[in-house]
Amino acid sequence: MTTRAVLFDLGNTLVSYYTSAEFPVVLHRCLEECASTLGLPPDNASLEDLFERAMVLNQEKPDYAVRPLRSRLEALFGASQRLDDTSFPALVTAFMKPILSVARLDPQALPVLEKLRSLGIKTAIVSNSPWGTPAGVWREELVRHGLLDKVDATVFCGEVGWRKPHRAPFDRALSLLNVAPSEAVFVGDHPKWDAEGARDAGLRPVLLGSEPIGDYEVISELRDVIALVAPAMRR
Numbered sequence: 001m002t003t004r005a006v007l008f009d010l011g012n013t014l015v016s017y018y019t020s021a022e023f024p025v026v027l028h029r030c031l032e033e034c035a036s037t038l039g040l041p042p043d044n045a046s047l048e049d050l051f052e053r054a055m056v057l058n059q060e061k062p063d064y065a066v067r068p069l070r071s072r073l074e075a076l077f078g079a080s081q082r083l084d085d086t087s088f089p090a091l092v093t094a095f096m097k098p099i100l101s102v103a104r105l106d107p108q109a110l111p112v113l114e115k116l117r118s119l120g121i122k123t124a125i126v127s128n129s130p131w132g133t134p135a136g137v138w139r140e141e142l143v144r145h146g147l148l149d150k151v152d153a154t155v156f157c158g159e160v161g162w163r164k165p166h167r168a169p170f171d172r173a174l175s176l177l178n179v180a181p182s183e184a185v186f187v188g189d190h191p192k193w194d195a196e197g198a199r200d201a202g203l204r205p206v207l208l209g210s211e212p213i214g215d216y217e218v219i220s221e222l223r224d225v226i227a228l229v230a231p232a233m234r235r
Contacts, residue, residue: 003229005179006116007170007198008151009188010127010138013208014109014222015145017102023130027054029098030131031076037094038077038087050076058131064166066157068132069095096137099130105145108222113150119230124153124173126186128163128193135159153177165197174203187225191216 011017018026028051035047057072073091074083083091116123125147129138135156142148153176155169162168174181181202188194188207195205195216206217206228219225 002183003121003185003204004183005122005124005174005177005185006225006229007124007126007173007184007186007203009164009186009190009194010125010142011130012189013187013194014106014125014147015141016104016106017099023058024055026098026102027051027058027131030095033094033097034073034077034091037090060163064163066132066161066163068158069134070132072131092134092137095131096133099133100141100144103141103145105147106222110146110150112222112225113147115226116229117150119226121229122153122177122179123151124155124177125151126155126164126169126173128157128169132158164193165200167197167201170198170201170203174201185225185229187219187222 008014012019031050031054032047035050036042040046053076057075061067069092070083070088073095077083113123125142127138129135135158138156139148139154142154148154153173155173155176157163157169160168160172164170170181170186174184184203186194186198186203186205188198188205189209191207191213195207195213198205204217206219206225207213208222209218210220212218217228219228
């Protein structure tokens with residue numbers, strides 16, 4: 001069947017951030033920024049206790065329901081601080097600072113999106129967000145990298161209440177694009193969140209990486225997706 005749409009994961013697909021193994025270090029920095037924003041004393045012992053409690057909250061729900069950032073921060077800081085609609089946005093900015101500081105846009109991302117658009121193929125970004133961070137800050141991140149106006153739709157897990165591999169984020173994107181699952185490809189870096197989720201939702205999964213994983217199609221670089229959806233086209 002003809003491919004009418006290509007959907008992309010964001011983190012470590014279009015933009016690199018950190019690996020799963022690196023996240024605890026990044027999370028520690030996120031909590032330090034939050035504590036500083038709340039005016040808490042820079043006590044190492046208190047920070048380590050905070051980090052240990054945060055690692056318990058780092059577990060996602062088994063059914064993939066989103067656990068929002070606000071509820072996690074309230075669990076960590078709520079006993080000593082009032083997190084209301086005035087203070088919470090500043091905490092979001094603080095929490096996101098270490099995450100966004102390591103971002104690196106794949107140099108092929110914009111050219112590939114532009115090429116797909118020129119071929120008449122719709123595009124979307126479908127992404128989980130770390131610790132249930134709000135979709136708004138991630139759309140600002142897309143603007144920062146010049147990605148937002150290069151795609152036809154964006155869906156972040158918090159907007160549908162479920163994280164990939166749950167099918168809800170995929171279904172929402174396909175609905176926005178008015179495309180059937182069988183007409184869409186999903187490109188991501190993670191075999192479970194991306195490939196398994198896409199396959200379960202009826203899309204054609206493609207993994208970005210260097211090693212074969214199961215029976216999934218693998219591409220070594222973003223621009224290889226052009227040959228998959230338009231085999232007659234040269235790079």
